[in-house]
Amino acid sequence: MIRFPSPFTGCHAWLVSGFLFLSAACSTPLVAQAPVFKNVTEASGLKVSTDAACWIDLDNDGWVDVCGSGGVWKNNSGKTFTRVADVPTSVAADFDNDGLVDLFSWSARRLYHNDGKMKFRPIELPKLPPSVSRGACWGDFNGDGFVDLYVGGYEDWGKGITWPYQILINEKGKTFKLAQSKSQTRARGVTACDFDQDGDLDVYVSSYRLQPNLLWTNDGKAGFTESAKAFGVIATSAGFGGGHSIGSAWGDFNNDGLIDLFAGNFAHVDGRGNQPKSRFLQNLGAKQAYKFKDLGPCGVHYQESYATPSAGDYDNDGNLDVFFTTVYGTASFGRKNNPVLFRNNGQFAVTDVTAAAGLAGLPPTYQSAWADYNNDGALDLLSGGKLFQNTTRDKGWLGVRLQGDGGQVNRSAVGAQVRITIGKKTHTRQIEAGTGEGNQNDLRLHFGLGDHKDPVTLEILWPNKSRQVVKNVPLGKIVTYTYSPAK
DSSP states (O other): OEEEEOSSTTOEEEEETTEEEEOTTOOSOOOOOOOSEEEOHHHHTOOOOSSOEEEEOSSSSSSOEEEETTEEEEEETTTEEEEEEOOOSOEEEOTTOSSSOEEEETTTTEEEEEOSSSOEEEEOOOOOOSOOOSOEEEEOSSSSSSOEEEEOOOEETTTTEEOOEEEEEEETTTEEEEEEEEOOSOEEEEEEEOTTOSSSOEEEEEEOTTBOOEEEEEOSSSOEEEOHHHHTOSOOOTTOSOBOEEEEEEEOTTSBSSOEEEEEEOOOOSTTOOOOOOEEEEEOOGGGTTOEEEEEOTTOOOOTTEEEEEEEOTTOSSSOEEEEEESOSBOGGGOBOOOEEEEEOSSSOEEEOHHHHTOTTOOOOSOOEEEOTTSSSSOEEEETTEEEEEOOOSSEEEEEEEEOOSSSSOTTOTTOEEEEEETTEEEEEEOOBOBBTTBBOOSSEEEEEETOOSOEEEEEEOTTSOEEEEEEEOSSSEEEEEOOOOO
């Protein structure tokens, strides 16, 4: 006889000789749990392709809009979307600190200025060397209060070479200067984080073709040193120089106040050799010089064609979960592959909850981005050209919007981190403009806080190394804080 929890609230079940028996102590009717996510694509009017997507509030009306393949879509008060512009898939931040978020298309390598009325004017960039890009990220790399750009360089099959990445330094919101361009690895996703808490943004590059992933550590003046091996984040396994990485995601996966890393590897496990699988990399903190420990898959089950991951607390239990897409519906030897939602227990152990959440059988895609598009306190998901509304309602939550002053801190506050400590757990979120492969979650930070109901204290780490503490913040709302220089 085997005893196990049943899918019905307050019940247990026993398996005896192949027959299932429910406990008579069940306190609730035998009603199956409803899926967490509801497909509202058709009802919302949203029509985007399956390529990467970016969530961003473009008109400062408090409702997050969408930039994806198929153009820019305005959010109509969390109910429907209207297409308003033809801008390629982009990552977003306010490059000129005018209070309006602008768009950079990494595929077209073009910058678009936002006029606040859902119109976007191309801005001339310096002449760039021939290149192909699969992703980019924003960040104030030199600490001057303006966001810069790291543009990943991929390959051109026709010439059989890897094209160079570019670092574009913002010239006070007027133009950009090409500061660096070099062929390094075949970059797919790029994402930035101040993982070592020194006040500047470092850049992680997911590299393809079994090349080592790159970690560019920043000296605070946009001087980058490649340090992946030194910090233990190549994300490979014995016998391989690197993985088939397509995208990666930063996140505090164990609630210890430190930003960890999840690297997504496209791994062939067959006669060609068992290539490195996707893996969690734990940030060990100051006592270990912010080096990382490779924990391996941690419950991420094998699929050959994993593509881009994105982190978000979909069930508001306080733990960052991972949605992980695939690029091929059918991989080697007829193996089926589908995007997966992995629920995090908070200690680097995840469980596949895709079917229960209502996300089973999704098509292959590079698109994976989280945002609370209807401001109801639950993170919604855009993937595979489909919008999934989250129906979670019974957990505590808080939305945090940060704004820089446009002087010491960039207006979008990219690079800022917020911490909430409850008991022995410190929940940490960061503002990042670019994740996975070419995607972007909402700049507004989302905290799921489980059963906690009381007001909380926020610790804000601004990207100019200053610290702000805000006490007695009530839950169940979206709050906004603007950086103000100390007098």
